[in-house]
Amino acid sequence: MASTNYLEFENVSKHFGSIRAVDRVSLSIAKGEFFSLLGPSGCGKTTLLRILAGFENPNTGRVILNGRDITDLPPHQRRVNTIFQSYALFPHLTVRENIAFGLRIEKRLKKEIDTEVDRMLALVQMEDQAHKYPDILSGGQKQRVAIARALIKKPEVLLLDEPLAALDLKLRQRMLMELDLIHDEVGITFLYVTHDQGEAMSLSDHIAVMNLGIIEQIGTPAEIYEAPRSSFVAAFIGDTNFFEGKVTDIVGHEYSRLTIDGFPDVLCFNDKHISAGNPVFLSIRPEKFHISRDAPPNSNKRNIMRGLVEDVIYQGLLTKFWVRVQEYRLSIVQQHSRFLLDEKPIRWNEEVWISWHADDSFMLERYSESDEQLVSLPPENIGDVNGEAATPE
8 A cells, every 4th residue: 555655745834035935834645646736826836846846945844755854955866857837848859869868967878778768758659759859849749758758767756837737728638638647657656736626636646725825625636626624625626606604503413504694594414513603604516506497396405495597608518507596696507418409498587496405515614814705705796706707797
């Protein structure tokens, strides 16, 4: 079984003047894991990666790799390699020469270099491009060369700093699959830095969501999405609907009834064991709602209420609705599992029924310091915080 403390950051901080880029961060990464640091620009994720690479020195804390303290080692003495967004290929060297560069600097035997370069070219499927120069390669091909050049030195950890940011959408999607396959093939630890939640969710074994220099939450993609621990995580990972309310009643030991100003009372699974009278912050993902013209069957664990459709956006795979319920404007997503032309679609300005199971609304453990503004917004401005139509027009 892979060790859970192969790569460790122990209480690491990095300050630039009065700015705390990384603030007392501790985390452990297992050997062979694909681990992502996810967060917005300025959250500290790249600074943490640069500390691991040796390009920045922490003000406090230690970095441990495979049982060895590497905090004070220069970059060239660390068994880590970095792939930057720009790829940093040598324009005057061919693909083959770029990949071989690190081994030539180490003065390896030519036969050994040729064997290893051939192996890397096969791994990244660039054998037929070996004698071309970088300026005539596509973005995806340049990235593959950068990966091969980094992997040929057999690092213990491969660091990837926003490696797909310069690619267009289709190429980015294809390279995501290739990165996953390469990771499975080589089996080393990947530390991936990105602001793109889709990239992190599709590639990672575990994700650390960062914000203002701290780690808000660490977990698997499913844990991060389905069980966010803070308002920031709930808002940053996918779309969500936020509510601020109070627990008014405990129902059957496992559920709570919540009172929310300007909204009907809500039944919610009380996994936090919050007692009556306490304030809560509630998150409901758009896809958890069911929307229909007809009233759904009554159930003691379903929340059922009436609403008015204020906006509809058809997107082929799904339709997005914005539905007014009293003072709140909810974001709702309906997946298309059946042929839509067989039924009359829900239109703008129609009255509808919406419902969701009590288990599908989630009480957050805490607010994020940077997200206090969410709880102070008027109800009509709380909803799909990442969506195109989060506020009424």
